[in-house]
Amino acid sequence: MEKLMKPAEYAKELGISRQAVYAKIKRGILTAKNVEGKLYIVVDNTQEENITPTKQNNTPNSKVSTDTKAVEPKDYKRLLEAKDETIKVLKGTVKDLKKSNKQISTTLRGEIDLLKEAFFEMRTLYAKQLEYKQSEETIDVVSENTVTWIGLKKFLKKQNIHKEKQQQKVIKRLKKAYKNGDIRLTKIEGKLKLDLNQTYEDILD
Numbered sequence: 001m002e003k004l005m006k007p008a009e010y011a012k013e014l015g016i017s018r019q020a021v022y023a024k025i026k027r028g029i030l031t032a033k034n035v036e037g038k039l040y041i042v043v044d045n046t047q048e049e050n051i052t053p054t055k056q057n058n059t060p061n062s063k064v065s066t067d068t069k070a071v072e073p074k075d076y077k078r079l080l081e082a083k084d085e086t087i088k089v090l091k092g093t094v095k096d097l098k099k100s101n102k103q104i105s106t107t108l109r110g111e112i113d114l115l116k117e118a119f120f121e122m123r124t125l126y127a128k129q130l131e132y133k134q135s136e137e138t139i140d141v142v143s144e145n146t147v148t149w150i151g152l153k154k155f156l157k158k159q160n161i162h163k164e165k166q167q168q169k170v171i172k173r174l175k176k177a178y179k180n181g182d183i184r185l186t187k188i189e190g191k192l193k194l195d196l197n198q199t200y201e202d203i204l205d
Contacts, residue, residue: 004033004040016082023089149186149193159204173203 005013007021010030014021021041024030031042150158152174156167174192178185184198194200 003043004035005043007039007041010041010043014082017086017089019089019093020082020086023085023092146197148196149188150196152192152194155194155200159200170204174200177203 007018007025011018011021021030025032025039025041033040033042152171156162156170159170161167161170174185174194178187178192184195184200186193186195
């Protein structure tokens with residue numbers, strides 16, 4: 001007749017760990033049954049005899065010493081086998097843990113390498129953008145520095161125009177050119193300025 005035992009009870013009877021019991025189930029050494037969502041060990045009469053120590057008859061006529069001597073070697077051998085099974089399970093658990101730790105370490109190293117590569121790419125892109133921005137600013141500064149603005153008096157002097165009547169004529173033409181949008185002329189602080197690097201032959205003629 002079959003008997004159902006909880007894994008904890010079975011382990012306690014044999015003096016082994018529950019992990020060893022589950023290992024026996026996994027290897028097919030023990031038969032297990034799922035009853036209403038709970039796992040039970042199926043123990044037949046022969047297994048129960050091996051698990052449960054032989055009960056002694058308490059009657060005066062029973063020979064306790066003889067029965068004990070017959071049971072003790074079997075129990076001792078069974079306990080050694082159970083301990084060996086527990087040690088084997090523990091070794092397997094340690095091996096699995098080492099393997100898991102190695103896989104985690106490998107994964108972490110891979111993630112760190114990816115982060116390093118991403119950081120390097122971002123830094124390179126940022127450096128290029130910064131370099132491009134600085135080059136644009138340099139171009140703007142150079143273009144602004146190439147324009148040298150001078151006042152009317154300096155311009156007239158540079159053109160050797162000294163007569164007042166001729167000066168007034170030139171100034172009038174320059175003001176008209178400025179109103180018409182001539183880019184060679186500008187106003188700085190309300191005063192008319194001329195680009196020194198430009199020619200004004202069309203106005204001076």
